[in-house]
Amino acid sequence: MNNFNYYNPCKIVFGDDVEKEIGQNCLDLNVKKVLLHYGGGSIKKNGLYEKVIASLKASNIQYVELAGVKPNPRLELVREGIAICKKENVDLVLAVGGGSVIDSAKAIACGFYVEDIWEYYLDSSKVLEKALPLGVVLTIPAAGSETSSSSVITEEATNLKRSAGTKHMIAKFAIMNPKNTYSLPDNQIAYGVSDMFAHIMERYFSQTTGVDLGDRLLEANMKNILRIAPLVFNDKENYTLRAEIMWAGTLAHNGILGMGRDEDWASHLIEHELSGEYDIPHGLGLAIVFPAWMKYVCKDNMPRFTQFASRVFGIEYAHDNGEYAVSEAIKAMENFYKSIGLHTRLSDISINADKFDVMAERLFFKRGTTVGQFKKLNKADAVNIFNLAK
Amino acid sequence: MNNFNYYNPCKIVFGDDVEKEIGQNCLDLNVKKVLLHYGGGSIKKNGLYEKVIASLKASNIQYVELAGVKPNPRLELVREGIAICKKENVDLVLAVGGGSVIDSAKAIACGFYVEDIWEYYLDSSKVLEKALPLGVVLTIPAAGSETSSSSVITEEATNLKRSAGTKHMIAKFAIMNPKNTYSLPDNQIAYGVSDMFAHIMERYFSQTTGVDLGDRLLEANMKNILRIAPLVFNDKENYTLRAEIMWAGTLAHNGILGMGRDEDWASHLIEHELSGEYDIPHGLGLAIVFPAWMKYVCKDNMPRFTQFASRVFGIEYAHDNGEYAVSEAIKAMENFYKSIGLHTRLSDISINADKFDVMAERLFFKRGTTVGQFKKLNKADAVNIFNLAK
Numbered sequence: 219m220n221n222f223n224y225y226n227p228c229k230i231v232f233g234d235d236v237e238k239e240i241g242q243n244c245l246d247l248n249v250k251k252v253l254l255h256y257g258g259g260s261i262k263k264n265g266l267y268e269k270v271i272a273s274l275k276a277s278n279i280q281y282v283e284l285a286g287v288k289p290n291p292r293l294e295l296v297r298e299g300i301a302i303c304k305k306e307n308v309d310l311v312l313a314v315g316g317g318s319v320i321d322s323a324k325a326i327a328c329g330f331y332v333e334d335i336w337e338y339y340l341d342s343s344k345v346l347e348k349a350l351p352l353g354v355v356l357t358i359p360a361a362g363s364e365t366s367s368s369s370v371i372t373e374e375a376t377n378l379k380r381s382a383g384t385k386h387m388i389a390k391f392a393i394m395n396p397k398n399t400y401s402l403p404d405n406q407i408a409y410g411v412s413d414m415f416a417h418i419m420e421r422y423f424s425q426t427t428g429v430d431l432g433d434r435l436l437e438a439n440m441k442n443i444l445r446i447a448p449l450v451f452n453d454k455e456n457y458t459l460r461a462e463i464m465w466a467g468t469l470a471h472n473g474i475l476g477m478g479r480d481e482d483w484a485s486h487l488i489e490h491e492l493s494g495e496y497d498i499p500h501g502l503g504l505a506i507v508f509p510a511w512m513k514y515v516c517k518d519n520m521p522r523f524t525q526f527a528s529r530v531f532g533i534e535y536a537h538d539n540g541e542y543a544v545s546e547a548i549k550a551m552e553n554f555y556k557s558i559g560l561h562t563r564l565s566d567i568s569i570n571a572d573k574f575d576v577m578a579e580r581l582f583f584k585r586g587t588t589v590g591q592f593k594k595l596n597k598a599d600a601v602n603i604f605n606l607a608k
Numbered sequence: 609m610n611n612f613n614y615y616n617p618c619k620i621v622f623g624d625d626v627e628k629e630i631g632q633n634c635l636d637l638n639v640k641k642v643l644l645h646y647g648g649g650s651i652k653k654n655g656l657y658e659k660v661i662a663s664l665k666a667s668n669i670q671y672v673e674l675a676g677v678k679p680n681p682r683l684e685l686v687r688e689g690i691a692i693c694k695k696e697n698v699d700l701v702l703a704v705g706g707g708s709v710i711d712s713a714k715a716i717a718c719g720f721y722v723e724d725i726w727e728y729y730l731d732s733s734k735v736l737e738k739a740l741p742l743g744v745v746l747t748i749p750a751a752g753s754e755t756s757s758s759s760v761i762t763e764e765a766t767n768l769k770r771s772a773g774t775k776h777m778i779a780k781f782a783i784m785n786p787k788n789t790y791s792l793p794d795n796q797i798a799y800g801v802s803d804m805f806a807h808i809m810e811r812y813f814s815q816t817t818g819v820d821l822g823d824r825l826l827e828a829n830m831k832n833i834l835r836i837a838p839l840v841f842n843d844k845e846n847y848t849l850r851a852e853i854m855w856a857g858t859l860a861h862n863g864i865l866g867m868g869r870d871e872d873w874a875s876h877l878i879e880h881e882l883s884g885e886y887d888i889p890h891g892l893g894l895a896i897v898f899p900a901w902m903k904y905v906c907k908d909n910m911p912r913f914t915q916f917a918s919r920v921f922g923i924e925y926a927h928d929n930g931e932y933a934v935s936e937a938i939k940a941m942e943n944f945y946k947s948i949g950l951h952t953r954l955s956d957i958s959i960n961a962d963k964f965d966v967m968a969e970r971l972f973f974k975r976g977t978t979v980g981q982f983k984k985l986n987k988a989d990a991v992n993i994f995n996l997a998k
C-alpha cells in the first residue's frame with residue numbers, strides 16, 4: 219500500500235426533499251449572493267429550478283444566473299461565469315446539474331482568483347491555491363464531480379479537453395435527491411453508469427499490491443452497479459434504485475475506496491481526445507475505449523484481470539487458463555454496456571480511423587511522453603488502442 | 609434507503625514516516641500549544657514519543673503532557689485534562705494512542721467549553737456546540753475513533769460507561785503509520801479486531817431496505833478482516849498486513865460505509881455495562897456479547913442473517929433451512945474470535961450471573977426503555993442476552 223492523504227470535507231445532504239436545505243447551507247457559509255449555474259433548462263421543466271429558488275429566497279440569499287452548460291463543458295462559458303462573479307460580487311457558485319455543470323462551476327470558482335484559468339488546465343504542474351466556495355445540487359448519477367477534487371473543461375477552438383484538480387474544487391455541500399433523476403432520459407443514465415463504472419476501474423486496475431481492502435470495496439461497488447443499472451430504466455420512479463445508483467456514483471469518485479494505490483486514468487485521457495474531437499458523450503466514449511484498453515494491457519498483470527473476471531463478473535475458469543477468464547470478462551462488460559443501450563465500437567458511432575493519429579498526437583500536447591500507470595502508454599500505444607476499438 | 613447527512617472533514621495522513629507531519633498539521637490550524645495526551649507509556653518504549661516531540665519542536669509548537677489514560681478511559685483524567693488546557697492556554701488536544709486515548713482527548717476538547725462534560729455523556733439529548741481542535745496519532749488498529757464523531761467515557765465511582773457524539777469531536781487530522789502497531793501485544797490487536805468487526809456489524813444488522821451498496825461495502829470490509837486478522841499475529845512486522853488492518857478499522861467507523869440505514873448499537877451498549885462493571889477490554893466484551901445478541905435477534909430478519917452467513921462466511925445451505933446457515937455463521941464467528949485468542953463466553957472469563965440484573969438495570973439509567981434498532985430490547989431482553997452469553 220502506498221502512503222496517502224485523504225481529505226474530503228464535502229457535506230453530503232442526501233435524500234428526498236433535501237433541496238429545502240440549500241439556503242441554510244449557504245447561510246452556514248456566510249454566503250450572501252450565489253451564481254446559479256445550470257445547463258439546458260431541464261431543471262425548469264422538472265420543477266427543480268423553482269425548489270432551488272424557493273430555498274435561496276427563504277434564506278434571503280441573492281442570486282444571479284448563468285445557464286447554458288453543455289456536455290463537455292466549454293471554456294468560453296467558464297470565462298463568462300468568472301466575469302459575472304467578479305461583476306456581481308458573488309461569493310458561492312451553486313452548480314445545479316450533472317458532471318458538466320459541476321465541472322464548469324469548479325472552473326469558475328477557481329478562475330475567480332487567477333488571471334487565466336485555462337493555463338491551470340493546460341499545465342497540471344500549476345497549483346490552484348484558492349477558489350470561491352462551491353455548492354452542488356446533483357441531478358445526474360454519473361461523474362462523481364459532486365464530491366471530487368477535479369474538473370474537465372474543453373476549449374472549443376482547439377478541441378483540447380483538459381483536467382485540473384485541487385482540494386479547493388471540493389464542494390462545500392452536495393444536495394442529492396434521487397427524485398431529481400426521475401426525469402432523465404435513458405441515454406443520460408447509461409452514460410452516467412458508464413462513467414461511474416470507469417471511475418472505479420481506473421482505480422481498480424493498479425499495479426500496487428497490498429490493497430485488498432480497497433479491491434474488495436471497489437468490487438462491491440462494481441457488482442452493485444452491474445445489478446442495479448439494468449433495472450433503473452424500466453422502473454423510472456423507483457426511489458431505492460435511483461438512490462443506490464446516485465450514491466454509487468459518488469462513492470466511485472470521492473476517493474475513499476481507492477486510497478493507497480496508483481490509479482491509472484489512461485482510458486479517461488484517451489477518451490477525452492475522442493469526445494474533444496467528436497463531441498460524443500464522455501460515458502459513451504468510455505464504453506468504447508475501456509474494453510480496448512483492457513485487451514491491450516491485460517497481459518501486464520493477469521492476476522489482477524483474472525481477479526476482476528472472477529470476483530466482479532463471476533467467471534468460473536480453469537486457473538491455468540487466465541486468458542479465457544479475461545476474455546470472457548471483457549465480453550461480459552461489453553454485453554453489459556450494450557444491455558443499457560451503449561455502443562462499444564467506434565464503427566458503431568461512425569468514427570473511422572482518419573483522426574487516430576491526430577488524437578494520439580494531441581493526447582500528449584503539453585503532457586510528456588506517456589499516459590497511465592498500470593502500463594505506461596505512448597503515442598503508438600494510443601493508436602493501437604484506437605485500432606482495437608474500431 | 610433513509611435520508612442522511614455525511615460530513616467527515618478529518619484529514620487522514622497515512623503511511624510510513626508520517627509522524628514528521630504532525631507539527632505542520634498543527635501549524636496549518638494556527639496552533640501554538642498542544643496538550644499531548646497518551647496512555648501508559650508504551651509510546652516511550654517504542655520511540656513514537658520522541659518522534660512526536662521532534663515534529664512539534666521542528667514547527668515550534670509548545671506542549672504540555674497528560675499521560676495515564678487507561679482502557680475504558682476515566683472521567684477523572686478527563687477533568688484533569690480540561691483543567692490543564694484552561695490553565696495552560698492549550699489550543700489543540702493531541703491524542704497519541706488508541707481508542708481510549710482518543711476518546712479521552714475528545715472529552716477534554718469538548719469539556720473545555722462546557723461547565724460539566726459528564727452531563728453530555730449522561731444525556732444524549734444535550735448538544736455539544738464547540739470543542740478545541742483535536743489531532744490524533746493512532747497506535748492501535750481498533751476503535752476507529754480517529755475519524756469518528758463519538759467518544760465513550762467511564763465514571764469510576766458509579767461504573768457508568770457512557771457515550772457522547774458531535775461533529776466537533778471529529779479530529780482535524782489523523783496521523784496513521786502502520787509501523788506504530790508493530791510493538792502491540794497480541795491481545796491488544798485481538799481486542800481491536802473484535803471492536804472494528806463489531807462496528808461493521810452494528811451497521812450491517814439493520815432493518816432498513818434498499819441499502820445493497822452499503823451491505824456489499826460492509827461485507828467487503830468484514831471479509832477482508834476475516835482474511836487478514838489471523839495473519840497479523842505471526843508476522844508482526846509485515847507492513848502490508850498492518851496497513852490493511854489499520855485502514856480497515858478506520859473505514860469500519862468513519863461512517864461512510866453505513867450511510868442511509870438505521871444502525872443498531874445494542875451490543876455495544878450491553879457490552880459497555882460489562883466493561884463498566886468488570887473493567888474487561890471492550891473488544892473482549894464484544895466477542896462475548898455479539899454472538900449472544902445474534903442468537904437472540906436473528907429470527908427478526910432471517911434474510912439479513914442468511915445473507916451475512918452466505919456472503920461473509922461463505923456458508924452454503926439449502927435455502928429452505930436458513931436456521932442452519934445462521935447457526936453455522938455464528939459458530940464460524942465464534943471460531944474466528946477464538947482463533948485470534950479471544951473468549952466468547954462469560955464463563956470463560958469467570959463472570960457469573962450475579963450482576964446480570966444490576967447491569968441490565970444500569971443499561972437503562974437515563975436512557976428510556978429500549979436499546980437497539982434491529983430489535984428494540986428492554987431490560988428483560990438484556991438479561992436474556994447475558995444468559996445466552998454465559
